[in-house]
Amino acid sequence: MARNLTRQLALWSARVFAAHPDRTEPIYFALSGEHPVYQENAFLSSRRIFSNANVYSIHITTENRFLRERIHSMLQTHLLSVLPGNCALIQLVSFLPNQNRSVIPGFIVQDFQRKEETEIILKDMAKINECLLCSYKKSEGADLWQQSIWCATEGAEVKGSAHYIIPAAKPAAHVSVLNIDSVVFHCFEDAYAALQECKESIPEAKEILHLADQSPRHMQRSNFPVIVIEGLDATGKTTLTKSLQETLKGTLLRSPPPQLSHWRDQFDSQPAVIRRAFYALGNYITAAVIARESEKAPVIVDRYWPSTTAYAIATEVVGEKENLPSLYSKVYQWPTDLLKPDLVVVLMVSPEERIRRLQERGQVKTQEEKELEENNLFRERVDEVYKRIEGSICKIIDANCPKEEVLQQVLHLISQYCRL
Numbered sequence: 001m002a003r004n005l006t007r008q009l010a011l012w013s014a015r016v017f018a019a020h021p022d023r024t025e026p027i028y029f030a031l032s033g034e035h036p037v038y039q040e041n042a043f044l045s046s047r048r049i050f051s052n053a054n055v056y057s058i059h060i061t062t063e064n065r066f067l068r069e070r071i072h073s074m075l076q077t078h079l080l081s082v083l084p085g086n087c088a089l090i091q092l093v094s095f096l097p098n099q100n101r102s103v104i105p106g107f108i109v110q111d112f113q114r115k116e117e118t119e120i121i122l123k124d125m126a127k128i129n130e131c132l133l134c135s136y137k138k139s140e141g142a143d144l145w146q147q148s149i150w151c152a153t154e155g156a157e158v159k160g161s162a163h164y165i166i167p168a169a170k171p172a173a174h175v176s177v178l179n180i181d182s183v184v185f186h187c188f189e190d191a192y193a194a195l196q197e198c199k200e201s202i203p204e205a206k207e208i209l210h211l212a213d214q215s216p217r218h219m220q221r222s223n224f225p226v227i228v229i230e231g232l233d234a235t236g237k238t239t240l241t242k243s244l245q246e247t248l249k250g251t252l253l254r255s256p257p258p259q260l261s262h263w264r265d266q267f268d269s270q271p272a273v274i275r276r277a278f279y280a281l282g283n284y285i286t287a288a289v290i291a292r293e294s295e296k297a298p299v300i301v302d303r304y305w306p307s308t309t310a311y312a313i314a315t316e317v318v319g320e321k322e323n324l325p326s327l328y329s330k331v332y333q334w335p336t337d338l339l340k341p342d343l344v345v346v347l348m349v350s351p352e353e354r355i356r357r358l359q360e361r362g363q364v365k366t367q368e369e370k371e372l373e374e375n376n377l378f379r380e381r382v383d384e385v386y387k388r389i390e391g392s393i394c395k396i397i398d399a400n401c402p403k404e405e406v407l408q409q410v411l412h413l414i415s416q417y418c419r420l
């Protein structure tokens, strides 16, 4: 048993940690057995976390992404209510440099009064959940921290070797990018597997999976063109898609399709992996309808895969658009098993015009849309993902102009790119 824990401890030592990962500039640090070259400024921020307190780190190690997010939010609420005053809770993730899906979420707890009670509470919590608890005690007089690991499933504690806390190199991509594959699905099976992870806790997931099972797969568009209209809320999608339907005598569809609409509130409040899997499967279900309808008339689709991808990435990544996955990342590529339209038109309007239209409409907004309004960076990230999605298929148009002009611009694009 102890050997197993020692191995885990060695594994932890290979990891890099990011404290405050939701900030544009997290504090990156690592544990090192080697005496570091002394660079006071660089060391300061990471060591400050460990100095003058007993420090613990909790890591949520379950492989089930749904459980991981659930446990994370449950732990946060619980820790804030049970930890003694004078303890601080810091968001923490650990990861293997540049390795996708290696991110393990967790927390750092700083106990400035060094109370035994804190350790008892934390061990107790780690018992309930699939967690690893580590403690770090500063060695007398030295600049070293003794790391111990306590594993609930094994009910044992192992003292590791003493480590120096060293600042780790800032990764090439922001740490949030390493987790992007949990929310952007590259094929039907990935999205399906994500919903399966939660089907015991969320019975509605079984119904979505059932609908997905019944939906024909690998469908291709037929004789008539398929045009997708994209853009942030209030950029004019509903207005334009209706005009296009009339002008082209087409069929108007939207993703998620009507049979999924009544589950949206339920899935919008779930952990990101589940929420995004719901929309991703909605796209596959819509694809089958697009294929069928495009045998009879042109098809216009209000939101589809680009929405799912743009919102998923923009929510996961923090800060400036420069933090988005690199231009050549797989996340911007259309899934090969999902029906591809002839043309995607992205409507872009200035932030001021969008807010004016939102206010004019006076509708209750979703939380995500409220955030968009408050958070210009988020809006910029959504727009930037739209721009990065395979350029040849996505055409961005300036939709600040009157409705008729927007329609004319899009009809012109259709005449260029689609065979009517």
Ligand SMILES: Nc1ncnc2c1ncn2[C@@H]1O[C@H](COP(=O)(O)OP(=O)(O)O)[C@@H](O)[C@H]1O
Residues within 6 Å of the ligand: 231, 232, 233, 234, 235, 236, 237, 238, 239, 240, 357, 358, 360, 361, 399, 400, 401, 402, 403, 404, 406
């Ligand atoms: N080109 C336009 N110029 C001015 N107002 C517009 C334009 N297009 C749409 N609107 C108005 O803006 C609001 C949002 O449009 P809507 O089509 O509902 O957007 P979305 O479907 O993208 O949320 C509506 O009140 C609509 O009448």
Ligand SMILES: Nc1ccn([C@@H]2O[C@H](COP(=O)(O)OP(=O)(O)O)[C@@H](O)[C@H]2O)c(=O)n1
Residues within 6 Å of the ligand: 232, 233, 234, 237, 255, 256, 279, 283, 303, 304, 305, 307, 308, 309, 311, 312, 366, 368, 369
């Ligand atoms: N195909 C789709 C459609 C919507 N969505 C999600 O749904 C939200 C917007 O949907 P909405 O119906 O409120 O948008 P509007 O069409 O009303 O502008 C976004 O925040 C996305 O998270 C998605 O992920 N994939």
